[in-house]
Amino acid sequence: MVKRMSKTARREAIEGFIFIMPWALGYLLFRLGPLLASLYLSVTNYDGSSTPQYVGLDNYQYLFAQDPRFVDSLRSTFQFVAGFLPLSLVIGLAIAVLMNQKVRGIMMFRGLYYLPSVTTGVAVALLWSFVFNKQFGILNAILDFFGIEKVGWLVDEDWVMVSFVLMALWGVGGTMIVYLAGLQAIPTELGESATIDGANSAQRFFYITLPMLTPTIFFNLVTGLIGAFQVFENAYIMTGGGPNYHTYFFGLNIYFTAFRTLQFGYASTIAWILFVIIASLTIFVMTTSRRWVYYASEK
């Protein structure tokens, strides 16, 4: 027998639905609709002028078999993710540990380290253009001081990805803040007990802090993975995908295909492949999380 809801519970439920309605409507209007539309467009030849014609899996076939730019996007995006993500997780954690110290002026340091992650866009891209300039850039001036030959950071095929990873790491403050919140949620008595038992700082970090921090690492890994695959802005502003398509990330490829060459159907195909890659890797990470993420509340 189904238990009838009380008047209060029913009222609460209705209020809950009303509160969630703006988000739900927003999702249906601005996310789900376009999402399903793009799935449909990915199997059409829609070019922005005539009616979309259904072409089956032709776009997917072309992408995998005949489009060298897809290979460029795949290579450059994976290179970026492989370079940026591990470093952002490690450096973000290292800075967070430093920012978790009880020293005078720590709030100012936290602000300073977080600041770059909120100052993004064209201004930052221009700033990095100055830093990476081959002849006049500060980075090459430092290398030159040590007698190392100048590097074409943004113009050399072999170095351009290193430049993009360095630029992305500048915004590691966002990851750092999440780590900091995780570190501050670890009960201090655990560390104190370990100290009494004779554990040194390295042992406390690797046997207490790190395991207790795994949910935060997991969160940063998943969000970082999704974000890194969508890299776009700096390449759009600084290299246009070059030199020779070495920074032709998926995001850039989708943008050029849709909004420059006006192949909206084919751009949707590329977007869905990117979605599948991100979703597969996210699911993989989530599946493995059972083995390495420790939730204190589950024990």
Added chain:
Amino acid sequence: MDAQKNARKLSRRDFVKGAAFAGAGLVVAACTPPQPAGPAAGAATQAPTTAPSSGGKVSIRFVTNHGSSDVPLFQKVIENFKAKAPDITIEHLDLAGNEFYDSINSQGAAKALPDVWYTRTFDVPVYASKGWTISMEDLVQKDSAEVNVDDFWPAEVAQMRYQGKLYALPYDFSNIGIYFNKTAFDKDNVPLPPASWKWEDLANLATKFVKQDSKGKYSAWGLIMYTWNWVFMGLLYGWGGKVFSDDLSTCVINSKENVDCFKWFVDQRNKGLYPEAGSMPEGVDPFAAGLAPMAFQGSWATTFMRDTIKDKFEFDCTAMPLSPTGKSCINAAGGAWGIAANSKNVDAAWTWTKFLTSTESTNVLISDPLRSIPGRKSSAKKWDTVAAQGGLPPKNVTVFSKQMETANAAPYPSYWQAFGNAWSNMIDPLLNGTSKDEPEAVLAQFQDEVNRQAKKQS
């Protein structure tokens, strides 16, 4: 009261059901494919962008891509137009930078383009092939005396045509000349560049300024050069090459003439004629900063160069050098105005476009404030006069309008954006010294890539 009672009786199930129906409705609405509208069907099936009021007054949406400094000029032209056509209201919007293309392309796909908007001559075939703009052929014939196509530059007319029909009326037309630092030439006792010369002559003069350190690295160059596609195409034409087939359907850049041209410039770069990528500081004009004695500069830059250089040094300009065989290396590109196929006020849009491209309006927009070369020859005379006023440098500024007479009439193809994307990724590295491949290999790869894209888009 009854309504309030009913509202209170709403069960959670009913509420969820209603919400689900509403949501499904929204999803269906969002997923409904756009209405069929090919190039021929365009105007008949599209929603009006503006509706005539009961009093016969109409509004025209007009979009430019010129920046805030030009907005007052357009406002002045709009005011002048209002005095002559009080029933037509012009709603002007200037979209800066690349936001313009994102906006226009999205509106094109949505069949909601502004009635009249800015179309660069290399965008004309892109929009025309999509059926986004109307052919102006009949309209021009109807008002031939008023429009006076003979007053436009022939090369620009060729670029505003798509499949033989005129799809735009001109705003401006731009080409490139050589600016030179007279002070630097005098200081090094190097003769000034002549009024007419060949690329070898330029290279010989430039060599006098090239400096190389003991490790073979260059620290001073002779020329700052643009490797922009539409500019460099002029050099290819000068060397006797072609870039597109006659019907524009394919790219034919991989030819002996073009390979020779690229080899010449790559060889000259290796000798220090112009700098490799990354050799110049960011955020400064290298010529204005005195870092090179000569530079490519556009017809649009007269006031910019005056304001930037001021009295730092004396400067002037001269013609783009001719090719080794004495052919013109000038290619030009310009701005123009197109009328949307989805416009429900084509007559009003046409009236506005005619006024906008009249000599009077062109003078206000271009010649008086000394922007690039006007799209009308009649206005170019005014431009020459204004440019020469006050004896300000460059004294030889009229060379830009003279060069228009010999500009290559080179129409752009409908896959121009794909061409540009491939150019910046493959040709630019070849010219600026970051490519590891030889010109033959790069041109072959480039041609394949452009033709692949052209085929995909056809």
